[in-house]
Amino acid sequence: ERSGAGRASVRGGGVTIDIDQRPDGTSLRAVAPGVELDLDVPLPEGHESLGVVVPWGPRRFQYTVKDVGRPVRGRIRLESGEYAVSETDSFAVLDHGRGKWPYSITWNWAAGSGHGRAIQLGGKWTDGTGMTENALFVDGRLHKIGDELAWSYDRTDWLRPWRITGSRVEVEFHPFHEKVARTNLGVVGSETHQCFGHFSGRARTDDGTWVDLDGLVGWAEEARNRW
Known part of the structure; x- marks a missing residue:
């Protein structure tokens, strides 16, 4: 319900996704046929994100938070092997939305x-x-x-x-x-x-x-x- 706090998850069709948001960062774990992700997205001190409410009328709006350029580390496992995700050559973007x-x-x-x-x-x-x-x-x-x-x-x-x-x-x-x-x-x-x-x-x-x-x-x- 609140950007940057709590868990968002989904399960169905052979897919499992868990996104845990903490004050110090976000963890992302996902499993689907042929792929598995385990990533950590730290929140650096002083890092800012963009939050915008877009109004279409008195009862219709979209609130979006675009959190760009976050560091990310962890691993991605495919059928071809396991691959490391390093902060030196990777970045994460978090996209949070609420509205109609x-x-x-x-x-x-x-x-x-x-x-x-x-x-x-x-x-x-x-x-x-x-x-x-x-x-x-x-x-x-x-x-x-x-x-x-x-x-x-x-x-x-x-x-x-x-x-x-x-x-x-x-x-x-x-x-x-x-x-x-x-x-x-x-x-x-x-x-x-x-x-x-x-x-x-x-x-x-x-x-x-x-x-x-x-x-x-x-x-x-x-x-x-x-x-």
């Missing part, structure tokens, strides 16, 4: 991290509400970006470069892998294209300083949902 979505909604989401810098960028679903979910993080400190951003990408070739721009954001995203998820049950359906890749460009802090984002690793996605 419209029946049909489309969003963009991008996040990247590396070397004490992280970005959180969103679009479409917040357009026209007066709120955004855009932020730059430098050494764990949040610099809120209130502008709506322009997203440019090729829906016929998702692996072409993406551009995300605004008065404080000049970002290009270069994908190296596309993950596609589709569900079509008539009234209910979804389609998500999530591309993983490298960022280049820059973003501006609250005091006007431009921060280099070259080399950040993460993803950019488009999701269309009917629910």
Whole structure:
């Protein structure tokens, strides 16, 4: 019920997921056919996250917390073997949401991290509400970006470069892998294209300083949902 506290869990269809949130961090354990995860996501002192309430009307809203650039360590076990997850070359993003979505909604989401810098960028679903979910993080400190951003990408070739721009954001995203998820049950359906890749460009802090984002690793996605 509260971001950063308590347990969230699910069991069904051969899948078990437990997310335990503590004052000093979050643990994630998951088991599914062919895969097992055991990860710890510490919460560094002074680390900040972005919480936004997006209003669609007096009785409909979505509250989201995007917690980007967290360290993570642990292991992933696949049928091919066990792999270590190290804080030196990995990062975690926690996404907490509460509210009631419209029946049909489309969003963009991008996040990247590396070397004490992280970005959180969103679009479409917040357009026209007066709120955004855009932020730059430098050494764990949040610099809120209130502008709506322009997203440019090729829906016929998702692996072409993406551009995300605004008065404080000049970002290009270069994908190296596309993950596609589709569900079509008539009234209910979804389609998500999530591309993983490298960022280049820059973003501006609250005091006007431009921060280099070259080399950040993460993803950019488009999701269309009917629910």
